[in-house]
Amino acid sequence: MSGDDAAVTRIEVPVDTRAPGGTTNAYLLDGVLVDPAARTDALDAAVAERGSGDRDDPGVEAVAVTHAHPDHVGAVAGYADMTGATVVAREGHVDRFVDAAGVEPDRTVAPGETVADTAVRVVDTPGHAPDHVAFGVGEPGEQSGRSALCCGDLAVAEGSVAVAAPEGDLAAYLASLERVRDAGYDRLLPGHGPAIGDPAAACDRLIDHRLDRERDVIAAIDDGAADLDAVVDGAYEKDVSGVRDLARATVAAHVAKLVAEGRIDAAWRARLSKHGLD
Known part of the structure; x- marks a missing residue:
């Protein structure tokens, strides 16, 4: 388990897929649990530490995913049941979410909106998958050191991200990288591997690749x-x-x-x- 600040906790969750390194990062991002790929003791402990072991004191207000690939959704239902948190899916892609996560969302969100009653913003980042979104905290572009984007499979610190047909859309992926690069986030929190401290350089590297x-x-x-x-x-x-x-x-x-x-x-x-x- 590692935490970059009080509002962000990263937990590496082992997954049985082609995920880089064999793990997916789950994040506790303010009041949102993002990409719980599987139930693990470490993630259970992190959720409980946020006060969410008790439905009457839900430190986790929502469970959300960056996209509905198997290595990002495996424990959505389990943690929703554990915490009583609101299950959130991207508007327009509910069937895809239900098929992957095995649970109906309590509400949908669209890019530009916030998640449940938190300040976490939904950012449109299609390309790797058609339903792909990211989740932002802080004010990008202010160079405060406090803004971060939980970016799923948009970016990685090393190597590259798969953009594979038929659902991968390369033009959309490149446009997403450009938007995130230009937004000016202080950090990217990827779905696999360590945090990215220079988002602009990482996005440019992936575009060039x-x-x-x-x-x-x-x-x-x-x-x-x-x-x-x-x-x-x-x-x-x-x-x-x-x-x-x-x-x-x-x-x-x-x-x-x-x-x-x-x-x-x-x-x-x-x-x-x-x-x-x-």
Whole structure:
């Protein structure tokens, strides 16, 4: 367990997915429990420390997720039951939330709104997933050292974030990174790995990584690659044999963006459909 200040507590929760490092960060962000991936003793203790072991004194007012992927939602129902907190889902994506979390939300929120009766703001950050949001505290842009954005799978301190077709939208992801970079948060609190102390540099690094990969995809197509697997072979220098399905889905997200922008032949749309990645 680690806490950056009195209002933010991070708990690493082991998950049985491809999550980086095998863990997902759950956060207690003011009165909101964000991304409880699984019930653990450490997270139970952190929740109880906030006064939420007792339904009559709910130190946790709401349970929310950045997006409805399995490694972020596994214990939403359990902690809602433990605390009596309000379960919150993103407006317009309730069915997706229910399918993943196994519980109906008590209320929905939209970007720009606050969560339940807290000061935690909902920030629109689609791209990694269509329902992806982040949760902000403090006033970004004031350089007070107190603003933070719990950003889920928008950013990581090292490496990169998967943006994989069919649900990953690369154009939306890049736009989300640009908005967060320009907002001026003091810290990013990612879904995996340590806190990010220089959000602008991290966002720029991730944008550059995606644009570099885009250039590799275009070069592979220009060199004659005629299907997704051939593009994967041309666009990646490293061995991706152990994660080829993810590499293919990532390339497909790049191809979908390039088709939408009119930068490659529209015939590629049918090639995406062949793999169920359109």
